[in-house]
Amino acid sequence: MASQIRNIQTLLDHLELTAEQVGFSEQAAKDFALQLPASLLQRIEKRNPNDPILLQILPHKKEMLQAPGFGTDPVGESAYSPVPGLLQKYPGRALLILTGACAINCRYCFRRHFPYDEQEPSLEQAITWLNEHDDIHEVIWSGGDPLTLSQRRLRHLYDRLAAIPHLKRLRVHSRQPIVSPDCITPELVDMLASPRFNTSLVVHCNHASELTDEVARALLPLRHAGVVLLNQSVLLAGVNDDIHVLSQLSERLFACGVLPYYLHQLDKVQGAAHFAVSDERALALHHALRDSLSGYLVPKLVVERAGHPSKVPL
Numbered sequence: 546m547a548s549q550i551r552n553i554q555t556l557l558d559h560l561e562l563t564a565e566q567v568g569f570s571e572q573a574a575k576d577f578a579l580q581l582p583a584s585l586l587q588r589i590e591k592r593n594p595n596d597p598i599l600l601q602i603l604p605h606k607k608e609m610l611q612a613p614g615f616g617t618d619p620v621g622e623s624a625y626s627p628v629p630g631l632l633q634k635y636p637g638r639a640l641l642i643l644t645g646a647c648a649i650n651c652r653y654c655f656r657r658h659f660p661y662d663e664q665e666p667s668l669e670q671a672i673t674w675l676n677e678h679d680d681i682h683e684v685i686w687s688g689g690d691p692l693t694l695s696q697r698r699l700r701h702l703y704d705r706l707a708a709i710p711h712l713k714r715l716r717v718h719s720r721q722p723i724v725s726p727d728c729i730t731p732e733l734v735d736m737l738a739s740p741r742f743n744t745s746l747v748v749h750c751n752h753a754s755e756l757t758d759e760v761a762r763a764l765l766p767l768r769h770a771g772v773v774l775l776n777q778s779v780l781l782a783g784v785n786d787d788i789h790v791l792s793q794l795s796e797r798l799f800a801c802g803v804l805p806y807y808l809h810q811l812d813k814v815q816g817a818a819h820f821a822v823s824d825e826r827a828l829a830l831h832h833a834l835r836d837s838l839s840g841y842l843v844p845k846l847v848v849e850r851a852g853h854p855s856k857v858p859l
């Protein structure tokens with residue numbers, strides 16, 4: 546992994562801000578560590594405590610507020626795991642949690658309390674389970690961030706899955722192409738472009754300022770190779786709960802070859818309540834997007850509710 550920033554003073558010095566100005570909390574950083582790739586620093590505006598990328602990574606004192614309804618397993622995932630590291634929640638699709646690691650720690654992450662240590666993924670068990678379930682046609686690589694794994698491990702996994710005849714589609718969910726675009730190597734492109742699977746990559750991007758020209762250039766070979774590129778965002782107060790910000794995000798995504806797929810209402814994870822946007826406001830923003838953008842630039846506004854057979858449109 547490229548060089549990481551885990552020290553608050555390094556971050557503050559670079560941004561020419563103080564801990565007080567940004568609302569830093571030591572306790573929040575203990576609960577869920579500060580972490581971002583050093584290369585992301587260039588995309589954060591100096592002396593702006595409200596920069597949209599900074600707000601996504603800064604351990605903030607607001608995280609200490611207890612909010613009713615915000616818990617540690619907000620989407621009730623633990624109930625859907627037939628074998629360690631595999632979730633099967635929706636028909637036809639199985640999700641593999643390949644790692645707990647990410648290159649960035651996003652404060653709103655619904656997996657910030659996920660018991661990765663108890664869920665040591667077992668590739669053999671997952672492969673056996675998938676072999677036995679021929680109603681599964683799509684495998685989703687998730688995490689953590691699957692693209693933090695070495696190319697060697699990804700290739701091994703790919704080959705094991707490729708040998709399961711009823712699997713048709715491979716989907717990779719990763720924020721890594723956005724925050725560390727150099728993870729998109731020629732080997733990765735070759736693998737994802739291989740015709741064995743219909744392959745899609747869902748990047749996780751919340752603001753147009755994350756989509757630098759470097760990101761656009763890194764995504765291009767995947768697009769040329771026929772990998773379907775989609776984005777999912779989380780609606781975050783102070784970051785992107787604004788019609789202009791959301792419109793710019795959709796337009797910039799498309800310019801990078803990526804179609805907006807989902808706009809998620811925040812999962813109610815403890816420590817993230819200050820990012821919550823009310824359903825009324827979320828719907829109003831979504832209507833405004835529909836009224837101003839081409840249809841294919843409007844993501845589906847969804848919320849995850851435990852016990853539903855799909856993500857639920859708001």
Ligand SMILES: *Cc1c(COP(=O)(O)O)cnc(C)c1O
Pocket residue numbers: 632633634635638639640685855856
């Ligand atoms: C979101 C999700 C999926 C994929 O859902 P789509 O609506 O197909 O994008 C699959 N499995 C799990 C556990 C999920 O959370």
Ligand code: SF4
Pocket residue numbers: 646647648649650651653654655656688689690720721749
């Ligand atoms: S899983 Fe995604 S949202 Fe959560 S910390 Fe990792 S990159 Fe961020």
